[in-house]
Amino acid sequence: MTSIEQRTSDWILAERARYVSAGVSTPRLVVTGADGARVIDADGRTFLDFAGGIGCQNTGHRFAPVVEAIQRQADEYLHQCFMVGVYEPYVDTCRLLAELSPCAGDRQKSILVNSGAEANENAVKIARAATGRPAVVVFDNAFHGRTLLTMTMTSKVHPYKAGFGPFAPEVYRAPAPYPYRGITTDDALDGLRKLFKSEVDPQTVACVLLEPVQGEGGFVEMPPDYPARLLELCREHGILYVDDEVQSGVGRTGKMWAVEHYDGVEPDILVSGKSIGGGLPLAAVTGRAELMDAVPPGGLGGTFGGNPLSCAAAVAVLEAVREPEFLSRASQLGDVVRARLDGLASHHAEVGDVRGLGSMVGFELAEQSPDLAKAIVEAAFERGLLLLSCGMYGNVIRLLPALTISDEELEEGLTLLEEAVAAAAA
Ligand code: PLP
Numbered sequence: 034m035t036s037i038e039q040r041t042s043d044w045i046l047a048e049r050a051r052y053v054s055a056g057v058s059t060p061r062l063v064v065t066g067a068d069g070a071r072v073i074d075a076d077g078r079t080f081l082d083f084a085g086g087i088g089c090q091n092t093g094h095r096f097a098p099v100v101e102a103i104q105r106q107a108d109e110y111l112h113q114c115f116m117v118g119v120y121e122p123y124v125d126t127c128r129l130l131a132e133l134s135p136c137a138g139d140r141q142k143s144i145l146v147n148s149g150a151e152a153n154e155n156a157v158k159i160a161r162a163a164t165g166r167p168a169v170v171v172f173d174n175a176f177h178g179r180t181l182l183t184m185t186m187t188s189k190v191h192p193y194k195a196g197f198g199p200f201a202p203e204v205y206r207a208p209a210p211y212p213y214r215g216i217t218t219d220d221a222l223d224g225l226r227k228l229f230k231s232e233v234d235p236q237t238v239a240c241v242l243l244e245p246v247q248g249e250g251g252f253v254e255m256p257p258d259y260p261a262r263l264l265e266l267c268r269e270h271g272i273l274y275v276d277d278e279v280q281s282g283v284g285r286t287g288k289m290w291a292v293e294h295y296d297g298v299e300p301d302i303l304v305s306g307k308s309i310g311g312g313l314p315l316a317a318v319t320g321r322a323e324l325m326d327a328v329p330p331g332g333l334g335g336t337f338g339g340n341p342l343s344c345a346a347a348v349a350v351l352e353a354v355r356e357p358e359f360l361s362r363a364s365q366l367g368d369v370v371r372a373r374l375d376g377l378a379s380h381h382a383e384v385g386d387v388r389g390l391g392s393m394v395g396f397e398l399a400e401q402s403p404d405l406a407k408a409i410v411e412a413a414f415e416r417g418l419l420l421l422s423c424g425m426y427g428n429v430i431r432l433l434p435a436l437t438i439s440d441e442e443l444e445e446g447l448t449l450l451e452e453a454v455a456a457a458a459a
Pocket of ligand 1: 087147148278280
């Protein structure tokens with residue numbers, strides 16, 4: 034046995050190297066505590082957290098209503114399996130998702146699962162069952178998960194796909210708008226129309242899946258006219274529009290769902306995850322009843338999907354995030370971050386593009402190489418700030434602070450970010 038004193042970050046990282054698969058990438062951080070916008074490591078260092086466990090902490094670490102809900106639920110019962118015994122927190126979560134749904138149609142239903150990838154898989158199953166069509170269209174820079182189907186739908190070879198084929202059939206990829214790199218809405222739609230001529234008959238396409246702000250792909254928000262024009266094309270061909278909001282949803286952009294920033298866009302199916310569980314694993318597929326009921330009983334589900342603890346947490350999260358004050362605070366935080374990033378861009382030619390929606394903001398470095406982004410993440414870590422990079426070339430820095438962060442903490446984090454960029458770019 035090793036004494037508790039020996040359990041430094043280095044010690045735990047060495048144990049990790051010995052016992053945990055190298056296939057899961059290893060950060061330097063070893064967490065022993067977290068609260069609100071901060072994380073504490075095994076050496077007693079405190080970090081401001083702009084990573085949020087990859088966008089899962091919109092309500093902050095250990096959000097009090099979430100912790101209380103989990104504790105209450107733990108006193109009553111834990112796992113039941115919703116396919117064995119119905120329980121109210123699952124139904125309540127689905128009721129809230131129906132009330133808050135951005136999707137087309139009056140009567141909304143949901144299914145709850147464990148992860149974003151599983152939710153996207155289920156969205157495709159539902160779309161296929163509802164349309165009787167096999168094909169799926171996804172986009173450049175997309176990230177939809179790491180399971181076989183969602184890895185196929187994801188748009189980055191290393192590290193997500195290399196060596197893992199053969200891939201799932203009937204997945205087709207179209208260009209996505211990327212204004213900073215010269216790809217407009219018209220270019221993207223032309224590419225999709227060409228795909229329908231050259232690769233796949235649109236009459237066989239069940240659904241398209243689109244992130245309104247591409248997350249892992251580089252915090253690329255869709256131009257204002259693109260989702261509506263894509264939806265129009267979908268309607269023309271009887272294709273369902275699946276809105277993947279695993280990273281952009283649950284208040285991150287200042288609206289409950291990022292797609293609400295786009296006038297007149299009511300998706301057919303919404304996929305949510307990450308922050309919805311307030312720190313517990315939960316994801317959902319939501320859509321109008323006739324789509325969600327297209328699969329016969331037993332065709333959807335899973336042992337742990339919609340675990341009672343996760344659902345209790347989700348009810349607390351959704352009740353908090355739906356409050357207008359929470360959403361306007363998210364927008365306001367985003368304005369503050371954006372102004373500071375614009376300032377950063379004006380001082381550093383290396384910063385090429387500042388973008389995002391609400392508090393889903395980041396910046397792309399002009400050079401399409403991960404080196405500077407890595408150096409910024411590293412310099413931030415040294416200074417006590419947790420950052421994540423993203424993007425096809427690993428050259429985008431994304432900011433995902435808790436939306437419950439105080440003004441002072443945000444100021445502190447942004448100052449650390451500025452210092453880190455200055456140090457890395459020097
Ligand atoms: N979809 C989007 C937009 C995501 O950002 C992610 C994860 O980063 C996923 C799906 C996959 O979610 P999970 O890692 O929970 O499977």
